[in-house]
Amino acid sequence: MAIQNVLITGATSGIGLALFEQYTNQGENVIACGRDPKKMALLQSRSFQTCLFDITEPEQVATAAQEIKALDILILNAGDCRYIDDAKHFNGELFSSIISTNLSSLGSLLQYFLPKVKKGGQVVFVSSSATILPFPRSEAYGASKAGIDYLANSLRLDLVEHDIDVTLVHPGFVSTPLTDKNTFAMPFILSSEQAASRMISGIEKRKKYLHFPKRLTLIMRLLSFLPSSLWQSFITRKVITSKGNSSNSHTREDQA
Template sequence: MTIDKNVLITGATSGIGAALFALFSKHGHTLYPCGRNEEKLRELKEHSTRCQPLSFDINEIEQVNLAASQVDAIDILILNAGDCAYIDDAMAFDAANFARIINTNLTSLGNVLAAFLPKMNKGGQVVFVSSAATLLPFPKAEAYGASKAGINYLANSLRIDLEKYQIGVSLVHPGFVETPLTNRNTFDMPFILSASEAAQRIYKGVMKKKQYIHFPRRLTWLLKVLAFMPQFLRHRLM
């Protein structure tokens, strides 16, 4: 029997976030889907009677705080919102693009954590959606990879400090997932999963309170094995 949880999901209007919303809703949980697209948030509300959409930009602390004032308690906080962009020419390094990705994927998490952690119930769980791309350095991924690597450290460090408050932390390393972001990629994406498949794996891991969730394992284990190769071989392979 599933116990009803209050679940807040950032980036809930597309991709993995939308798939997670659908899955948690199917299992009868109370949802707080978050995003900037108010039209899509209204559509989500039409599909669930236990849903309170929250419209805000994670980079705007005043908007985040206003949204938090509408929430009484959270059992599961899923930090999923993010963006992806590449550094196409390292010699013409795009500092503005780099800063935008770091701010959206990493710095903004400070706004969300500051606003919503005080709302967490004992026994609650914070879920960070990072990326399997952090297992190895990839070309042109300086901004995206650095932001997601920062999430890894943030999640693993916060887990230690939240233990005394009886709040757990899960770190998610998805491989390639079919989303509006990956649809822009022009390279091969091995073992790619649908957003629904990714959501199912995240849901199962979260409900079991796993500290580390990674998939598809044939990709993540391959990347971990390659990470043990001598650096000059990894460099040539990349």
């Protein structure tokens, strides 16, 4: 099988780093992307190529894309998760920041990197199982990921004529520096390595939709069919505790 050129945004931590490790071990040409110079330096010797840029800065994205010739797989993974702790006093600045990082940034990423994807290639969007059901405090994060879902599913239709497949990924809870800050229960949590392995397997099979762990995602889908009063009671009782202990600092982990 021919060696593939795989570009990964948010390759310096979490799922992105695990994807980098596993694709590199498979012998693929991995193009690692991130915004932290120190972390990128650690990957540089092992990468086929590296691109240092902030996904929220279109000019940086455009400059980085000039260095890329052709891609087989484009994995749009970088993102952020912060919560709205007081809905009555809605944090519009935080909301805008999350939408910008997780959703709006995809506009420039697609503008400059999608033309590099070869015929027969793939674009992979890392969304979240949080779009299956609404969660408390997730107004910003959930809205951004729901937007990714629609974007991926719509783009898939328009890329058929170009013979480019689109894979939408709905991970459940994955152990990363971001989720380490969570103060609520995270059932069936996976390691970043487990999540990356499942993603790579699904990407190889060119699946349109990946969701894992199925023990969690199928339960969530079943709950979504219940009367809203029942699943709302379940979610608010089981998922959210210790409201005041979440972190809404402006540090961003480069994964979704």
